[in-house]
Amino acid sequence: MAQEEIFTQEALDSFRAEVRRWVEQNRPPDPGFVLPQTMLSVTTDDQFTYLRDWQAKVYDAGFVGVEWPVEYGGGGRPRGYQRVVDQEMSRAGVPFLINLVGLAWAGPVILAYGTEAQKQRFIMKALRADEIWCQGFSEPSAGSDLASLQTRAVRNGDEWAVSGHKVWTSLGRYAHQMILLARTDPDAQKHAGISFFLAPMKIEGIEVAPLTKLTGEGGFNQIFFDDARFPAERLLGQEGQGWEIALATLGFERGASDGAAGGRSDVYSYDIGALIELARETVRDGRPALEDPSVRDRIARFATEAVAMRFSRLRTRIPGLVADRPMALPLMAKVESSEHLQRLADYGCELQGYAGSLTKGDPAAVDEGEWQRFYLNTYSMTIAGGTSEIVRNILGEKVLGLPKTR
Amino acid sequence: MSALDSISTRLAYTEDQALLRDEARRMLATRSSIEAVRALHPDPVGDDPAVWSELAQLGWLGLLASEEHGGAGLGAVEFAILAEEAGRTLLPTPLLAHVLAAKVVDVGGSAAQRATWLPPLAAGGLRASWAHVEVGGTWRVDDTTVEEEGGRLHGTKAFVWAAETADVFCLPVRVDGEVRIALVRRDAVGLHVQGEAGLDRTRRQGRIVLDGAAPEALLERPASEVEAAILPLAWTALAAESVGGATAALDLTAAYAATREQFGKPIGAFQAIKHPLVNVLIATEQARSLVYAAACAIDQGNDDAVLLARMAKAGSADAYGFATSRAIQFHGGFGFTEDCDAHLYRRRALASRPALGDPDHHRARIADQILGARAP
Numbered sequence: 001m002a003q004e005e006i007f008t009q010e011a012l013d014s015f016r017a018e019v020r021r022w023v024e025q026n027r028p029p030d031p032g033f034v035l036p037q038t039m040l041s042v043t044t045d046d047q048f049t050y051l052r053d054w055q056a057k058v059y060d061a062g063f064v065g066v067e068w069p070v071e072y073g074g075g076g077r078p079r080g081y082q083r084v085v086d087q088e089m090s091r092a093g094v095p096f097l098i099n100l101v102g103l104a105w106a107g108p109v110i111l112a113y114g115t116e117a118q119k120q121r122f123i124m125k126a127l128r129a130d131e132i133w134c135q136g137f138s139e140p141s142a143g144s145d146l147a148s149l150q151t152r153a154v155r156n157g158d159e160w161a162v163s164g165h166k167v168w169t170s171l172g173r174y175a176h177q178m179i180l181l182a183r184t185d186p187d188a189q190k191h192a193g194i195s196f197f198l199a200p201m202k203i204e205g206i207e208v209a210p211l212t213k214l215t216g217e218g219g220f221n222q223i224f225f226d227d228a229r230f231p232a233e234r235l236l237g238q239e240g241q242g243w244e245i246a247l248a249t250l251g252f253e254r255g256a257s258d259g260a261a262g263g264r265s266d267v268y269s270y271d272i273g274a275l276i277e278l279a280r281e282t283v284r285d286g287r288p289a290l291e292d293p294s295v296r297d298r299i300a301r302f303a304t305e306a307v308a309m310r311f312s313r314l315r316t317r318i319p320g321l322v323a324d325r326p327m328a329l330p331l332m333a334k335v336e337s338s339e340h341l342q343r344l345a346d347y348g349c350e351l352q353g354y355a356g357s358l359t360k361g362d363p364a365a366v367d368e369g370e371w372q373r374f375y376l377n378t379y380s381m382t383i384a385g386g387t388s389e390i391v392r393n394i395l396g397e398k399v400l401g402l403p404k405t406r
Numbered sequence: 407m408s409a410l411d412s413i414s415t416r417l418a419y420t421e422d423q424a425l426l427r428d429e430a431r432r433m434l435a436t437r438s439s440i441e442a443v444r445a446l447h448p449d450p451v452g453d454d455p456a457v458w459s460e461l462a463q464l465g466w467l468g469l470l471a472s473e474e475h476g477g478a479g480l481g482a483v484e485f486a487i488l489a490e491e492a493g494r495t496l497l498p499t500p501l502l503a504h505v506l507a508a509k510v511v512d513v514g515g516s517a518a519q520r521a522t523w524l525p526p527l528a529a530g531g532l533r534a535s536w537a538h539v540e541v542g543g544t545w546r547v548d549d550t551t552v553e554e555e556g557g558r559l560h561g562t563k564a565f566v567w568a569a570e571t572a573d574v575f576c577l578p579v580r581v582d583g584e585v586r587i588a589l590v591r592r593d594a595v596g597l598h599v600q601g602e603a604g605l606d607r608t609r610r611q612g613r614i615v616l617d618g619a620a621p622e623a624l625l626e627r628p629a630s631e632v633e634a635a636i637l638p639l640a641w642t643a644l645a646a647e648s649v650g651g652a653t654a655a656l657d658l659t660a661a662y663a664a665t666r667e668q669f670g671k672p673i674g675a676f677q678a679i680k681h682p683l684v685n686v687l688i689a690t691e692q693a694r695s696l697v698y699a700a701a702c703a704i705d706q707g708n709d710d711a712v713l714l715a716r717m718a719k720a721g722s723a724d725a726y727g728f729a730t731s732r733a734i735q736f737h738g739g740f741g742f743t744e745d746c747d748a749h750l751y752r753r754r755a756l757a758s759r760p761a762l763g764d765p766d767h768h769r770a771r772i773a774d775q776i777l778g779a780r781a782p
Binding site: 273293297299300301303306308311312315318321324325329335336389393396400401 | 427656684691698714
């Protein structure tokens, strides 16, 4: 018996047709202002409101949290359906779902580790973007070495009091909730002293300070906690279980674990198809760049990588074809896809020749300089959620059995 | 990814296929250990007849041949599985060459030709190889310079796998302006075999000089049709073999890096070693995904087969080269010695890369397929 996908193809095809029809009929109007390329760059109130309304509309149509339990506002469908929605939204080029942290990282760990009350309290509001989530993991002195984090949470009766400093917080200005890592036992071994909180953001003692990203856009923040107090039931899991839950969260963030409620589509419309279009329109030595053998070789390399990634994703679902190294494909997906896109974007800039030195605002910029903005933004993918270097350490140790680096 | 949207192949893998892999891995681990492979280096034949008999009994020599003629009637996925496992152990037995040659007969032969030739090929009593490469390295059947004249063949084929041990060769010849596949016995009068000094001692190769040898048969179907059916299979099998070899080279190197100590710790703890090995892992796993995609496409009769098989061949050759280059380098001074196994895999990778098209060749055709051919 073939171990194929566990859903029936006919049902999935008809669902795809339904999604495609809905997306075509409900494409949101041109906002009249520039939209960010990802949720990392939401800078203005107009952008925020527009994107939040869009997610609510998609949720009301039944296309967010498609596979999540019905009792918490999900669609209760089998695995494979959410990916269809993500693919169709990506294909149609409609805006992304703004509450990515809620849908893809916070939500799955609340479902896995949360109490019944926490699931009731948070899940549906995250799906509908009624509450926006952000992530409070990294600190100025705790990046790749995340477990050395110093933000403190102290229990006082029915409350936790938090003091410390978090950085690289996307959506920090707009978020209602944060998944927060804080040290609750400074005497314990460093991994054991950490706890995981579902912290409210709109309270006293929290200050949000904006950062400007390398693209010149905002949306990135640092968060200062000064004796910020919230109720005891905001702890997720047990005291001291934070590192375990953080690793589970990173599994979702890196795409190594299935179960997101949406938003995991390719957030950029820049892919091999866009590169081919660019090569078709770019003139080199008096002919379309697409006819240059070296350009064709590069495109064939990108195409081979893209197809390999696609079949690697499918292969993870076939136990017999991953038996020798079951964790290899899920763990390497983030490194391979982010670095592939970074190389592809870089080549998109190179193909433009001198025009590649222009940016938005110059009338001669190709595609209004979007390739260049895209390229700079790809560093979010190779850095966030564990840098490519940290993920390579993990792959070397967990998959190849090499000794620990530190 | 608009240009690749039309790819519709679905991955599938059965219980029987998983069992076949287990059986192949178990059998080859004992019968084709690296010690056994090395022991065959000075051997004039280059492979172990006992292993050949065992492969025959398991039905693997007739893997792709029709069941009605004694074959197993299996497909590209099974072939990829066996090729991958054979590649892992550098199996010197010419399994790939023989299975492909038998498939040439199966695809190209008339009913009578298939009834005559397939049973002994499937049973292993007759060893075959596909001799399609020119001295200059061109390898498409239409490139052949072997001519048939008055029932006699004249010309030379080179880079023929198992040239000195095959009993019969399938080779493209020009007959009245048309290219056909001839079957010629090695012991035919007017056929001379010269072994080539191969870089890879685990896969013997040689040159065949035809000086008036008479063919036993001319297969019924035109050579180009036979080639169209064989090439995706051959690319995929060679790619699978390379992925198996790359995996073995990676395992070998990772195991060494985990134990070899310098500066007071295992060298695998250093990121200068660890990260490139992870890059090898990624390249190898990506290539493996392409191999099984291509194999499934062939078995599903999907139009994607040629594109996916070319991608698999290109990707696996690059991955195998990378894996084996790092294998020598990361073994340090030991890696530079004959005793270290790394160079055995490196040699196989170098020898397999040009076979049936190197990565540049395939990428140029991949580009043609997804972008349209270049303007003249």
